[in-house]
Amino acid sequence: MPDYDSLLPLLGRGNAPEEVRHVRELPAREAVTAPWPDLVHPDVVTAYARLGVHEPYRHQARAIEATRGGHVVVATGTASGKSMAYQAPALSAIHAGRLLAESSPGVLQHTEEATALYLAPTKALAADQLASVEALAGGLRVRAHSYDGDTPLEQRRWIRDHADLVLCNPDMLHAGVLPNHPQWSRFLRRLRYVVVDEAHVYRGVFGSHVANVLRRLRRVTALYGSEPVFIGASATSAAPQESFARLLGVADAEVEAVTGDDSPHGPVTVVLWEPEQSGAEGENGAPTRRSVLAESADMLTDLVLKQVRTLAFVGSRRGAETVAQIAHSQLDEVEPGLAHRVAAYRAGFLPEERRELEQQLRDGRLLGLASTSALELGIDVAGLDAVLVAGWPGTRASFFQQIGRAGRAGQQALAAFIAREDPLDTYLVNHHEAIFDVNVEATIFDPSNPYVLAPHLCAAAAEQPLRPADLELFGLAAPGILDSLVRAGQLRRRPSGWFWTRAEAPAAMVSIRAEGGGPLQIVETDSGQILGSIGTGQAHQQTHPGAVYVHQGRSYLVDELDLEHHVVSVSRAHPDFYTMAREVTSVNVLEEQRRESWGRVTVHAGQVQVTSLVVSYQRKALPGHEIIGEEPLDLPPTDLFTKAVWFTVPAPVLAAAGIEEPDLPGTLHAAEHAMIGLLPLLATCDRWDVGGLSTALHADTELPTIFVHDGHPGGAGFAERGYDLAATWLAATRAAIVSCECEHGCPSCVQSPKCGKRNNPLDKAGAVAFLGALLDQAPESSLREGAV
Structure with missing residues (x-):
C-alpha cells in the first residue's frame, strides 16, 4: 500500500479528508527499448542522440516500421513518445530526398523528394510541435514551418513554394490549402506522410467535418499523383484501428494500430474528491455542494504555496478564468509574491497571449495554471507535479490524458478529480470502477451527416469537379445529397460529373467547428x-x-x-454578479428511423426539430449565488434539425410503478435531467452537447415521453449511442440518483444547470421509480450488453 500521507495534505485538508471517496495508485512503468528500424536515416538517429535519445521505445520502433506497409495509428498514453512515430519517418524521408536533390541538382524528379503535412486540432499544439522539430532537425535538411491563421501573409507564399514539413490545423487545410491546391502543387506532388495528431479529439460534429476534410485531401493528392501514408497519434481509445480508418475513409485492414506502451512514467496518486455540502440552499431549497470552482481554486492556492507546479483543468472558459482569479486573490492575501505566478489559459485568447503563457509554464515562471481542455493535448510540459481535474472532462480518454500531464519527468505525482454538482460526477466519484476498471470510450462521429457532408461536397466540387468514381470516397449518402444540392442550385450536373458554378468559395462559407457562419x-x-x-x-x-x-x-x-x-x-x-441565461425548448418528431419494444415501453430513434428560445437571464451574486434579478431578452428563436432518442411509456406501466398523474411532470423532468447528465458515460460527449425535453403528453407520440437529442445539426451520434445502449444508460442513471445523499433532489442528481424551467417541478423519488419501471421491462440481454 503506497504512502499517501505525504501527498494528500498537499490538497489542503490534512491526511484523511472526508471529501476523499477513493484513492488509486497508478504504478510507475519501466521503459522497454528496441533498435532503430533501418527506415530511419542515420542522420536522424544522430539528431535524436544529440537530444539524449539513443534508442526508441519498443512501441515507437513498431510504429515506425509499420509505416512501410500503410496507414498507422499509435494509441498510447500521455507522454509515451507518440511524436517519434511520425517525426522519425517524416524527417528521414525529407532529409534523404533533400540530400539526393542537392547531390544532383536539376536532374532528379520530384518523386525523389518528400514533404510531410502535420495536422493538430489546436494552434498551440502545432506551435509546440514546431519547436520540437526545430530542436531535433538542427543538422537536417528540413524546412519546417507553421501555416495557420496566425501566419503573416508575406510568409505564406514562401511556405507553399519551399517548405518540406508544414504544420497546420484542419481548419486551415479546409479553408486555406485545399481550395488553393494549384498553388500547393509542388508540396502535394511530393507528399509522403500526413500526420493526424490527437486523433481521438475528432469526434462529434467536429470529427465529422475533419473526416470529410481528410477525404478531400486524399482526393486532391491523388490528382497530383501522390498517395501519402497517414499516421495517427491518439490517446488510448476503444477500437483505434476502426476509428482511424473511419476518419480517413478507408477499410479497417488498411490501418495498423499500435497500442502497447513501453515508455516510462512516474507513479501517480489519483484522488476522487467529492466536495462537502456548503450549507447554502440552491434552487427549490435543495442543499448545494461546495462549488467545484471554489474547491479547485483553494487546492490550486495550497499547491502553489507549497511550490508544487500545478495544472488545473476546468470545463469552461469562464470557469478557468474564475479559478485563476480566486487563486490569485487568495495568494495576494497570503503570499503576494506568488500571486503573479498563477494565470488562466483558454481558447479565445490572442495568439501572442497563448504563446507567452505556454512558455511561462514550460520554464517554471508560472507555478499554477487554470486551463480549459486547450492544454489537454500533447503540448510538451515536463516537470508538472500535480493536476486538478475540476469536473469530469467528458471521456475517460480525456481524463487519463489530463492526469497524464503530471509525472512526465518520472517523479511521483498527484492528480485529483473534483466532482461538480452533476449526476455523472456524482456517479463516478462513488463508482471508481467506472473510471479505472473499464475500457475507454469509442470515438463517435458521423461523416455522412447531411449538414456536414453537403458543404464538403460543394467544396470538393470547387476544388475539382466531382466524378462518379469519387462518390465511393464520400460514402453511401453522397449521391442523394448531391441530388439535393443540384435541386437547390448549389451544384450543376453535367455528363462528366458535378460542378460548382457560384462565385463564392464554398469552403469559406462553413466553419468546421461552429454552425451559423463562424465565430x-x-x-x-x-x-x-x-x-x-x-x-x-x-x-x-x-x-x-x-x-x-x-x-x-x-x-x-x-x-x-x-x-x-x-x-x-x-x-x-x-x-459583483454573474449571469445565467434561461432557454425554453420544444421538440417535434420528423421521422422515426428505429424502434425497439421493451414489453409495453418503446425506445425510439430518429430525426427531430428542436426549437429553442433564450427568453431571459438571471443575475446571481458573487459569492453566494443568490438570485438578485431577472431580465427578459428579445432574441430570435433558433431551429435545430437533429437526431434524438426518445422513450414512450403508457399509463399502466406508470401506475404499476406507483407514479400518480399529478407527480408525472416532476418525475419525467427529473429523469430527463439525470439521463442527459449520464449519457457522457457511454458516448464521447459533454452534457452541453445534448439536450432534452420531457412531457406528460407529447403531441406527436400521444404518450408520456422523454426526449434526449444531439445539440448539433444533423446529429453527432450521441443520441444514437444512447439508443444502442439504452438499458445500460438507464441503469447507470438510476444508480447515480440513488447514490446521491440528498432527500428531494439537487444539482448532483436531478437538477440541471441549463434547465429552462428553473428545475421545477422535480421529483427525485418518482425518477427512481420511473427508471426502475423501464428497466423492469428491458430485455435481460440489453442489460448484460455493454455494462458499465
Whole structure:
C-alpha cells in the first residue's frame, strides 16, 4: 500500500479528508527499448542522440516500421513518445530526398523528394510541435514551418513554394490549402506522410467535418499523383484501428494500430474528491455542494504555496478564468509574491497571449495554471507535479490524458478529480470502477451527416469537379445529397460529373467547428480592441445583452449582440454578479428511423426539430449565488434539425410503478435531467452537447415521453449511442440518483444547470421509480450488453 500521507495534505485538508471517496495508485512503468528500424536515416538517429535519445521505445520502433506497409495509428498514453512515430519517418524521408536533390541538382524528379503535412486540432499544439522539430532537425535538411491563421501573409507564399514539413490545423487545410491546391502543387506532388495528431479529439460534429476534410485531401493528392501514408497519434481509445480508418475513409485492414506502451512514467496518486455540502440552499431549497470552482481554486492556492507546479483543468472558459482569479486573490492575501505566478489559459485568447503563457509554464515562471481542455493535448510540459481535474472532462480518454500531464519527468505525482454538482460526477466519484476498471470510450462521429457532408461536397466540387468514381470516397449518402444540392442550385450536373458554378468559395462559407457562419468577434466598445471570439452556438447563452463576459481576469458587460455582423460589443465593468441565461425548448418528431419494444415501453430513434428560445437571464451574486434579478431578452428563436432518442411509456406501466398523474411532470423532468447528465458515460460527449425535453403528453407520440437529442445539426451520434445502449444508460442513471445523499433532489442528481424551467417541478423519488419501471421491462440481454 503506497504512502499517501505525504501527498494528500498537499490538497489542503490534512491526511484523511472526508471529501476523499477513493484513492488509486497508478504504478510507475519501466521503459522497454528496441533498435532503430533501418527506415530511419542515420542522420536522424544522430539528431535524436544529440537530444539524449539513443534508442526508441519498443512501441515507437513498431510504429515506425509499420509505416512501410500503410496507414498507422499509435494509441498510447500521455507522454509515451507518440511524436517519434511520425517525426522519425517524416524527417528521414525529407532529409534523404533533400540530400539526393542537392547531390544532383536539376536532374532528379520530384518523386525523389518528400514533404510531410502535420495536422493538430489546436494552434498551440502545432506551435509546440514546431519547436520540437526545430530542436531535433538542427543538422537536417528540413524546412519546417507553421501555416495557420496566425501566419503573416508575406510568409505564406514562401511556405507553399519551399517548405518540406508544414504544420497546420484542419481548419486551415479546409479553408486555406485545399481550395488553393494549384498553388500547393509542388508540396502535394511530393507528399509522403500526413500526420493526424490527437486523433481521438475528432469526434462529434467536429470529427465529422475533419473526416470529410481528410477525404478531400486524399482526393486532391491523388490528382497530383501522390498517395501519402497517414499516421495517427491518439490517446488510448476503444477500437483505434476502426476509428482511424473511419476518419480517413478507408477499410479497417488498411490501418495498423499500435497500442502497447513501453515508455516510462512516474507513479501517480489519483484522488476522487467529492466536495462537502456548503450549507447554502440552491434552487427549490435543495442543499448545494461546495462549488467545484471554489474547491479547485483553494487546492490550486495550497499547491502553489507549497511550490508544487500545478495544472488545473476546468470545463469552461469562464470557469478557468474564475479559478485563476480566486487563486490569485487568495495568494495576494497570503503570499503576494506568488500571486503573479498563477494565470488562466483558454481558447479565445490572442495568439501572442497563448504563446507567452505556454512558455511561462514550460520554464517554471508560472507555478499554477487554470486551463480549459486547450492544454489537454500533447503540448510538451515536463516537470508538472500535480493536476486538478475540476469536473469530469467528458471521456475517460480525456481524463487519463489530463492526469497524464503530471509525472512526465518520472517523479511521483498527484492528480485529483473534483466532482461538480452533476449526476455523472456524482456517479463516478462513488463508482471508481467506472473510471479505472473499464475500457475507454469509442470515438463517435458521423461523416455522412447531411449538414456536414453537403458543404464538403460543394467544396470538393470547387476544388475539382466531382466524378462518379469519387462518390465511393464520400460514402453511401453522397449521391442523394448531391441530388439535393443540384435541386437547390448549389451544384450543376453535367455528363462528366458535378460542378460548382457560384462565385463564392464554398469552403469559406462553413466553419468546421461552429454552425451559423463562424465565430463572433468580441470587441471592446470604447477602444475597438478585439478581445477574443466566441462560437455562434454559444452566443445566445453567453454573450446576450447584459451578460457578464470575463477575459484574463477582467470583467465586461455585453452592450450588444450583433448576429448579422458577427460582433459582440462589450464594456469594461466590475460587477459583483454573474449571469445565467434561461432557454425554453420544444421538440417535434420528423421521422422515426428505429424502434425497439421493451414489453409495453418503446425506445425510439430518429430525426427531430428542436426549437429553442433564450427568453431571459438571471443575475446571481458573487459569492453566494443568490438570485438578485431577472431580465427578459428579445432574441430570435433558433431551429435545430437533429437526431434524438426518445422513450414512450403508457399509463399502466406508470401506475404499476406507483407514479400518480399529478407527480408525472416532476418525475419525467427529473429523469430527463439525470439521463442527459449520464449519457457522457457511454458516448464521447459533454452534457452541453445534448439536450432534452420531457412531457406528460407529447403531441406527436400521444404518450408520456422523454426526449434526449444531439445539440448539433444533423446529429453527432450521441443520441444514437444512447439508443444502442439504452438499458445500460438507464441503469447507470438510476444508480447515480440513488447514490446521491440528498432527500428531494439537487444539482448532483436531478437538477440541471441549463434547465429552462428553473428545475421545477422535480421529483427525485418518482425518477427512481420511473427508471426502475423501464428497466423492469428491458430485455435481460440489453442489460448484460455493454455494462458499465
